[in-house]
Amino acid sequence: MTSTTRPTRSRSVRLLTIGVAASGLCLAGAGLAAATGAFTVEPRPELVAEFDAANEGTDFSEMPADYTEEQYRAFWTSGYTAEDLVALEELWSVDETEAKARAGQAVLDGAALPFAPGTHATPELSPDALAAIDAFFAAGYTGEDVAELADLWSTDTVETKARAGQLLIDGQTVPVAPSGIPAGA
Known part of the structure; x- marks a missing residue:
């Protein structure tokens, strides 16, 4: 009896393992399909007007190669x-x-993007946090600097910008130097 029970038990464990693995692959495939969903996007007229007003007179000639206005x-x-930008960088x-x-x-080509605009919500921020983030970018910090600090501190990007900006407001040193040009320089 022992020899009959053992093969059945091993077979059951193998079948269970195969089932779990297959389910995991199905879930991963579904996640990948969702992550690569077909979201075609067009510029929104109200944002175009806002963009034009905010960037009037901006010199785009210093943009990196292979990145256009x-x-x-x-x-x-x-x-x-x-x-959303941070999520695209990571993806x-x-x-x-x-x-x-x-x-x-x-967007220009009408091609699909992995997710719809606004999928990754912007948290509500206090006036102090907004002032700290403004100070952070005014000091010349860039998105790459945010990523480096976020890795160093194990924080999300919003918390990273607010924390670093508050250090600057308090006259302290941020452990990563800004790689951009400070505002007004």
Whole structure:
């Protein structure tokens, strides 16, 4: 009897293991399908007007190679948020500029993007947090700096910007130097 029970038990364990693995693959496939869903996006007229007003007189000639003003404009006028940008960077394993260029070009081409604009909500921030974030960017910090600090502190991007900005407001040193040009420089 023992020899009969043992093979049946091993077979049951194997079948259970195969079932669990197959279920996991199905879930992963469904997640991948959802992550690569067909979301075509167009610029939104109200955001185009806002973008034009905010960027009037901006000199776009210093943009990196392979990143155009049209791509930049298409990305920001389609409703994608800064949090969406971070999600695209992580999904595609690229930096901020490459993510905006790739997504902006997809908008221009009418190609599918992995998720709809505004999928990653912007949290409500206090006036103090907003002032700290403004101070952070005014000091010349960039998206790449945010990523480096977020890795260092194990914080999300919003908390990272607010925390670093508050350090600057308090006259303290941020452990990563700004890689951009400070406002007014």
